[in-house]
Amino acid sequence: MANRITRLLGIRHPIVQAGMSWASSNVALPAAVSNAGGLGVLAAGPLRLEDFIRTLDALAAVTDKPYAVNIPLYRPQAAEILDVMVARQVPVVIASQGGPKAQLPRFRDYGAVWIQVVSTLEHARKAEAAGVDALVVVGAEAGGHPPANEVSTLVTVRRVLQEVSIPVIAGGGVADGWGIAALLALGADAVQLGTRFLLTDEAAVHGHYKAAVLAADVHDTALIGRRSLPVRGLRNAFAQAIFDAERDQIAQDDYDALFKKSSLKQAALDGDIEWGKVELGQSAGLVSQIQPAAQVMAQLVQELAQASTRLAGMELAAPHNHFDNQQL
Helix, strand or coil: CCCHHHHHHCCCCCEEECCCCCCCCCCHHHHHHHHCCCEEEEECCCCCHHHHHHHHHHHHHHCCCCEEEEEECCCCCHHHHHHHHHHHCCCEEEEECCCCCCCHHHHHHCCCEEEEEECCHHHHHHHHHHCCCEEEEECCCCCECCCCCCCCHHHHHHHHHCCCCCCEEEECCCCCHHHHHHHHHHCCCEEEECHHHHCECCCCCCHHHHHHHHHCCCCCEEEECCCCCCEEEECCHHHHHHHHHHHHCCCHHHHHHHHHHCCHHHHHCCCCCCCCCCECCHHHHHCCCCECHHHHHHHHHHHHHHHHHHHHCCCCCCCCCCCCCCCC
């Protein structure tokens, strides 16, 4: 399946593995996805500079296919991480939580593709005006940091597509090829999947974390921390403590301290699924097994083909009025 995003990125399939802190802050997951024809994404967010350099070099050594680095622009040492990316000529940058304009020229100098993650029309417009090559547009179903306005992927993506002309990669609420087909039919150029790739052998998170995500149904997540930087995560003891704090209207300083007491690292590396931030999307309820990433890619492509064939087989018929042959 070829379109403007596959041509822009040099990939075979319009499938992007989301950059997930800890889960894809390694070589194995992005390499597997890229080698299977999608866009694998190394998550730089939690990595120390020396660990990032080592991991990036190892990734480049095991794949000759396009790959991306996801970098939250607000993180400590972001400037040093970006310097390394330029020096190593990373082919695709996926940036979030910060403005791209100051960084774009030096990445353009060597031909990199810059993709900006947004969750609202306002940020999509700003990113396009800044000159980015494409957008990742995420809706409320997504894990991690979805839009606080809780507008769904279906509506958010379609609204952005009404206003921007650059390619759009849609994310949130998709775990199979049928969902990919739905968002392509909506007008997206590709689809980003996070939770589905979290449930792979290569995702570098604790077994307890994967088990909790695998056991979750579509209704077992919530937007947690509405008075801070909210995350979509598992309804666990930490989430309940935040809900109680919101109900009791505790002081903002105390609220912020409570929210920061828990971390994604606590869940992803230590396996604390009760008091850690277990970030996952609603699509966890659509996944029933943990598989190798290459097998997931093959399944996604097969399902996408099935869904596309089904749509193509629907003939356009002349409008028919049920009352045409009836006496009124």
